[in-house]
Amino acid sequence: MTDIARVLYGREDIRRRVEELGRTITGDYVGREPVLISVLKGGTVFLADLIRQIDLPLETHFIAVSPYGGAAESMGRVRILLDVESDLTGRDLLLVEDIVDTGLTISYLLSILRQRGPASLEVCTLLDRSVRRIAPLRPRYVGFDCPDAFVIGYGLDFQERYRNLADIMEVPDTAALSDDPDALVPHLAVAG
Numbered sequence: 001m002t003d004i005a006r007v008l009y010g011r012e013d014i015r016r017r018v019e020e021l022g023r024t025i026t027g028d029y030v031g032r033e034p035v036l037i038s039v040l041k042g043g044t045v046f047l048a049d050l051i052r053q054i055d056l057p058l059e060t061h062f063i064a065v066s067p068y069g070g071a072a073e074s075m076g077r078v079r080i081l082l083d084v085e086s087d088l089t090g091r092d093l094l095l096v097e098d099i100v101d102t103g104l105t106i107s108y109l110l111s112i113l114r115q116r117g118p119a120s121l122e123v124c125t126l127l128d129r130s131v132r133r134i135a136p137l138r139p140r141y142v143g144f145d146c147p148d149a150f151v152i153g154y155g156l157d158f159q160e161r162y163r164n165l166a167d168i169m170e171v172p173d174t175a176a177l178s179d180d181p182d183a184l185v186p187h188l189a190v191a192g
């Protein structure tokens with residue numbers, strides 16, 4: 001533990017929660033073949049663990065949007081960089097995200113996917129920072145309710161780094177991490 005960051009959700013908590021989500025999703029989609037769509041890049045670590053807890057045939061696809069650049073840039077200005085090429089008509093879509101913050105990114109993606117005529121369309125997010133929500137949106141599946149602090153690890157980045165942290169860490173003062181970008185490198189040790 002450092003002054004710059006502290007563990008918010010440890011790897012064991014994450015593993016247990018992902019297992020529970022997988023079980024719930026399996027129950028909800030039994031008899032169907034859901035299409036999980038992960039939002040690059042942050043959602044990929046979660047997706048990789050989640051699909052191995054879902055006991056059903058399923059498909060995975062990826063979608064990429066222009067990187068998040070703070071509130072001003074985030075305001076509805078999302079650009080699709082990589083799209084799903086398969087026909088999604090009549091399919092059960094589950095959008096998989098690392099974190100839903102303002103909800104603007106996901107709302108935009110939902111509006112695009114809705115136009116493709118899916119049978120159903122839901123959101124599964126590991127973290128839900130609902131206190132910052134701008135777009136009215138309640139994800140169907142939520143791992144953890146996230147406090148209003150910047151978080152990194154388990155797919156979530158700070159300036160493209162630290163996605164490979166096994167734990168999710170809270171960074172109360174991102175300026176301090178900017179000043180010393182390697183401060184959390186010791187936490188990358190696999191043993192934790």
Ligand code: IMP
Pocket residue numbers: 039042068074097098099100101102103104105106149150151152156157158
């Ligand atoms: P939204 O459109 O404000 O909901 O933005 C959500 C996206 O911003 C997420 O998919 C993340 O990629 C990114 N993001 C939001 N909060 C954090 C954070 O605390 N750490 C890392 N990335 C974040």
Ligand code: MG
Pocket residue numbers: 039040041042043097098099
């Ligand atoms: Mg993301």
